[in-house]
Amino acid sequence: MAAQKSIRKTALQYGAIFSLLYFLLIFFSHTFVIDQLSNESRKHRLGKEVESLRAIIETESPTSSEISSMVDRFQLLLEHALIVEMKDGSVITSNNVDQKKLRMVSGKPAGFIKIRRGADDLLGLKQDAPIDSSLSSITILEMENGLAEQSLGAHLNLLTASALLLVVLLTLVATTTYLALKPIGRIKEDLQRLQSGKQSRLNPHVPDEFSSLIKQLNNLLELASRRLERHRRLNSDLSHMVKTSISANLAILSDTNSLSPSRDDVGFMISNLRDLNRSLSYRMSKADISGRQMGQICLPIQITSNVVTVMEKIFPDKHFRISTDLPNDFSWPMERQDLSELLGNLLENGGKWCQTTVDISISLAASALTIKVADDGSGISPESAEKVMNRGCRLDETVNGFGLGLSIVYEILEDNFGQMEIGSSKTGGAEITVTLPFPE
The missing domain is CATH 1.10.287 (Helix Hairpins)
Structure with a gap:
């Protein structure tokens, strides 16, 4: 498997790629918006010009020669090509309209039109006249290359602004990456101090x-x-x-x-x-205590049943009862040998000290496994319960292993970050409760 790249380099690499894509997206989307706004502006402007020419013609009711003169004046004033179609079939055009343009416009429906002529593309607006008018339609055309030159400056400004935004965005990405990964540098320093023996644990105050x-x-x-x-x-x-x-x-x-x-x-x-x-x-x-091992699981119910089977052979005159709501295949993150040793010592002590019965209760609550072993023996006083936690202490030298067994249980719990409590059972005997937290 190939070695992983540095997180900082990877973040900067992907940040640069995504920033460039974002820049291109902004540029092309703005270009599209500018074109749309430009077209709307043209439609509005050309519509005003057509309405103005049509209003003059309809108001003054000029002859064909007078209309031709008006069209020529509009051409000089607006530098546009004009085509006026009359209902009698006659067509009046400005001087810059040839037969080819005329044929192209005549075949177009009313509305915003675009005529492809190589480098001299034409944009215009064709508007039909009312039914009671002597006019059929009025068309105004303008050269697109001239408009493109006007919008080129806007595109260049947009490109410059987008480039500046890209630089700002990359700077923000680099700053964010540095600040976000700065704690990793402190963790690395902690590891170096740990290896050199300057500290025994890593600083837990991390993200x-x-x-x-x-x-x-x-x-x-x-x-x-x-x-x-x-x-x-x-x-x-x-x-x-x-x-x-x-x-x-x-x-x-x-x-x-x-x-x-x-x-x-x-x-x-x-x-x-x-x-x-x-x-x-x-x-x-x-x-032999292993302690908490990552990746290790065991089956508490099955292990308890196996230990009870062994205890019933060691103490044939005693009864061991298991109470649990957990299924037989319930698993728990703990080394099998540790749990088996823990249960073995608890049940062995219960078997030695009980009169007739040892009750084992296993439950799961608040992300912790709780095991209770209660007997109907003489019980343990609070003072003795504290002593029995000490290494090698035994309450009664005539009952071998009582203190030793719980001492082993205590050390198993320490290595698995668990807890043990010793109290009295409902029958007056001892009740030992062990709690094993789920690894975080």
């Missing part, structure tokens, strides 16, 4: 057309920063935890004063390795 893009980029930067911090923290925890466990076990196994480890030593090592295994599993679950 509306770029706000979604900048927000997505900042979300990706935030997600990458969280992942990096999480992996550094996990590496540090794993390093310390594994070293401590290995050192404790080696200290027992390398004790040369006894032939074999005692029962208590073996029990300690087993417990130590179990704790290590559980901690590794927990921290690897955190490491």
Whole structure:
């Protein structure tokens, strides 16, 4: 795929092309209007001249020779060609009318006429006389080339004015393009400062057309920063935890004063390795969190059904009930593994703490997906609810994973820009509500 041109160059290129087309459109449309106005002016002027000549002839009732003299005077005065047709069939013409012109005019109907004669095109008006008049018609002709010379100046003025308008229009287009694309230059500078480490995020105060893009980029930067911090923290925890466990076990196994480890030593090592295994599993679950991924979707209803199937096998004496108005093929922009891990931890905690039933409610409102998991257990106090959000905290050491599971849920929600609330259910147990907003 060919590389895209600069937006500024593209805008100027198309602006110049469209401005030129606009200039040509104005020029030709004005030319058409000028011709129309000129023709109307000619009709009006020639009509006045015909009416004046006809009024004189009808008022004075001159003879044919007198009419011929009048026609010659009109020719000298107006520099037009005149043709007067009488009802008795006689025709009186000015001196500048030859037989060819006469034949052309005689075949024309009354009205505005145009006679093509090469460079000497004629324009004129032919008007029929009233029925009670001795006249049949009066025609006045004028040379079009003379009129064209008069209108040439108007066309040149129009061309000059249109050219000036084009320059002004191009200047306005260039100024508008510069001002409209100026924010892109600031975004480019932001990116350069971001690459050089002078700032950690892009400035969100950009035009509306770029706000979604900048927000997505900042979300990706935030997600990458969280992942990096999480992996550094996990590496540090794993390093310390594994070293401590290995050192404790080696200290027992390398004790040369006894032939074999005692029962208590073996029990300690087993417990130590179990704790290590559980901690590794927990921290690897955190490491697998993907966070919001563009282009990834999942099917929440199907995933919930699959997780419930697994939980029913783990807790065969507990009931898991799903309540939703969404269809099975409803999709949501979220990585499948994250949602599966989130639901798995919520339902596992519900299964451990409930008496008999865990209710799962899934709904969509205000461009956000809401998942509620309520149980009929002993519930969680507000103080404990705050503690359980902390990394690695557990309310009851006899129920493995309660705090750890919700800690993982909390981190999944953080990376997907969601929220979690812990309250009481209608049956007195715990109700955990997670809200996942739709990506902007």
